[in-house]
Amino acid sequence: MGGKLNKKLKSLLERKKGSIVEKWRKVIHSSYPPETAQFLKSQKDRFHNPIGSSIEESIWPLFDEIIGDSDPVKTKKLLDTLVRIRAVQDFTPASAVRIIFALKEIIRGEILNEVESEGLYKAYLDFESEIDRFGLLSFDVFMECREKVWEIKRNDLLKRPGLLSAGMCPSYMMKRGFKHLEKLKKGVTQH
């Protein structure tokens, strides 16, 4: 995936990896209300902090994927770990995947001076495009998760014992169903 990262820029990013990813984690935590952000930061047990631990498990290797020769399967799995939870939480699609794009602002703050002094602007712009690609990929993952939620909802609906929940016998329901179909054909949708 993506083009080769400029060597100088890569070593600069590797050097700054710790502070970049820590700031990234903080930004992701801060997308939750303050009480929750505090909790996500302090609870280290993965079984008692599934959101925090999934963030921790994914952001470090994801950063390596972004600056390295990313493996599509691994990248998608990591993005899945990060986004799957957000796809069922109180986020709009944009704020769910915004956390990937936020990386650009964080990295700019960390290395822009050196990018300027080392004359790495072009390489840096290419690198930002790479982050954009990861951001878009995370939207794919988000949509797959949402599609899955709807698929589960649909299956759940189909599995419901609707025939019997109204306490009717199946043959009566079938007759009622036929009447309903006739009404629909006549354009009467309310019943």
Added chain:
Amino acid sequence: MAKELTPQEMLRIDLSPPTKDWMDIPTVIKPGIYCYPAKPEKVEIVGMPNGHVWSPLDDDWGLPEDWKETFLEGMRERLDKHRSFKIFMDICVRCGACADKCHFFLGSGDPKNMPVARAELLRSVYRGEFTKAGKILGRLAGGRKLTEDVLKEIWYYLFQCTECRRCSLFCPYGIDTAEVTIIGRELINLFGLNINWIQEPVANCYETGNHLGLLPHTFKQNVEFMCMDIEEFVGITIEPPFNRKGAEILFVTPSGDVFAEPGIYTLSGYLLLFEHIGLDYTWSTYASEGGNFGFFTALDMAQRLNAKIYAEAKRLGVKWILGGECGHMWRVVHQYMNTFNGPPDFLEEPVNPITGTKFENAKSAKMVHITEFTADLIKHGKLKLNPKRNEHLKVTFHDSCNPSRGMGMFEEPRYVIKNVCPNFYDMPESTIREQTFCCGSGAGLNAGENMELRLRGGLPRANAVKYVHERFGVNTLACVCAIDRAVLPASMEYWVPEVDVAGVSELVGNALVMEGEHERTVDLRGRELPQFAQESQESAESGEEVK
């Protein structure tokens, strides 16, 4: 409450949520989180007030004019009636011990789902409307007045609690937030704000004896349908007894086992077990529901729906009652039934007719859990089992909240599973037994429209399942609850799709070596057994137990 976004709001992709005091952060009711309101006719059938058509997304919820007085009067009555409720309103010091123990908080990240905060929604009204300090000082004393917005917020979060009681385990004062939810739900039912996923089963149960509304002939036919499956997959004919007077034992199970997949395979397990030991028992097409959604509505409704079990036991003249795999059913049986509708002096102390074991724990209520019963049979070597049939399964066990925290049943299911499945792996200690995480859909929240909520609530459990799946290759999540069997497949499909869900009795049924059976090449679901080849009878060992 839910409004259309303005163009400016649409463009704002803010990563920072508001940092105001919780009382100043308005609750936005969102689709995917709430369940549809109760249908008016289902409210009226059971004589509850103000059945009406309304939507949580509308501004007008169709409340009666005197709703506020009704709520506060109802609250006053319950504060007087339930000493525990009054104490829970007064003594919380907001230490935060419970804050991070709720599966909905852990899965949603919404601080109003911290148990302390959820109870605070009601507690703030208590302070603002009932205590001197709250009336005079208002917010300074943590109090607020009951308004329509406050009511809507309370309603929204009352249905984001599954009454699992995990939080109560960690409260140094023993505050049971589930009881706060129970009372809160009673209050909103005083003016018709129940959800349909609870109300319709309640109405069905009142009319037909079970949540699904199965009429007696349908109930009977469904059980017989599973007998046809057994005939095909096992090769024996079972003729289960229904409404048989003079039977020794009445068997009652949740109706989900009779109709919903994969619960029906658990039912096949029961049928095989009873046939295997020649049990003198009967099904009832009237006491055809062990579960009790009345419990999620109001305590008196729970009492009304529960009454049929003892009444039917009396009518049929049985000695005692055996209960199937269910969750909240066992909280009601274990902690309420005896005082709701008992004591059932016409019944005898339960004794296992095959082993002679007295079930001392059921001495008073006279109802025994099927897993205790099965464990006792295995312990006494009364079952002929071939665990190899379950060899392809790597099993873990989900402790359902109520049988574990509500009645202390931890070891029996594990003992049974280990005796019928060669590969068993427990999840981490802090996620099982009394500390178990809820399935995320209990207490009547197992609807489909609130799937996002269910998936959030199911995350902590699924997270632990994922761990044993990755570490040991676990592919089966066993449980002893009908709601678990109905909802965990959805949760697994989203979080850990490689894992399937099965009832413990289904696993027992697969392993049971039945007299006169043909070679078992498929399981009770009709799926081919990968290793059926040379095992069968010669490896079947009678009564050899695993500790």
